[in-house]
Amino acid sequence: MQSPWDRLIGTWTTEGSHPYLPGADISGYSTFEWLAGRQFAIWRSHYDHPDIPDAIAIIGTDGTMHYFDYRGVRRVLKTSIDEDGWRFSRDDPGFAQRYTGTFTDNGATIVGQGEMARDGGDWEADLAVTYRRVPARRAGDLDQAARRIVDANHYLTLGTTDPDGRPRLSPVYYTPARYVDFYWVSSPDAQHSRNLTQRPEVEIVIYDSTAPVSEASAAYMTATARAVSDEMLEAACGEAFRTTAGARMFTPDELRGGDLRLYVAHATSCAVHA
16 A cells, blocks of 8 residues: 655655855765555665764654664654655754755655754754655666676675775675665775775675676666764664675674774665676
């Protein structure tokens, strides 16, 4: 049975602005997926700007949304959706918030403005966010050929950019999640890890190097990559590790402040070359 919340399910790129961050580039992405049973949707949001927190929210079809972010903030909001737009709000007397988004482009874009009111005062502008749906072919619903490549292999080639502009190619053992997020563990001192702190945009190729000539195929992806913050490790570690080819799972404590960090690349486009 179709749900009005199906309008959100999928992957979206985001572009934002905030009156307290004039001129700042607040770009990122959001994913929405159903929990089994389709009574709750999981919303994951990431922003490249360090002052805008990554977050997870659980949206109930009853109109209740529970929000959590890496600062330890948790909030309960009311939310609704219809053919015209998506709204959520919180009526806390100390810090009230509301967001109103309007669907455009036949539902492929949400243009919205957040507002806030402190201590019962007047409403003022908060974070404005525009969501643009990533077509299914490009990200979350990769075709069967791409899925087979992702499932059959253990290593991806990660393309980052050195400080002098030269490309750097690094093989990393990966774990896929939803065919759109790709996790790996690396030293924060490795050059490719250091590159990500300056330029998070990466290129990825996954292929079987043992395939006979004329039978090879590869998945080429454009992605944005980052280290998973310490505050988000508990949530991420549940999906970040597969134990094939001799690999093992890491605990959040092993990845906090040590010699290894957990990284994730979020694919924004994909093409299969055969």
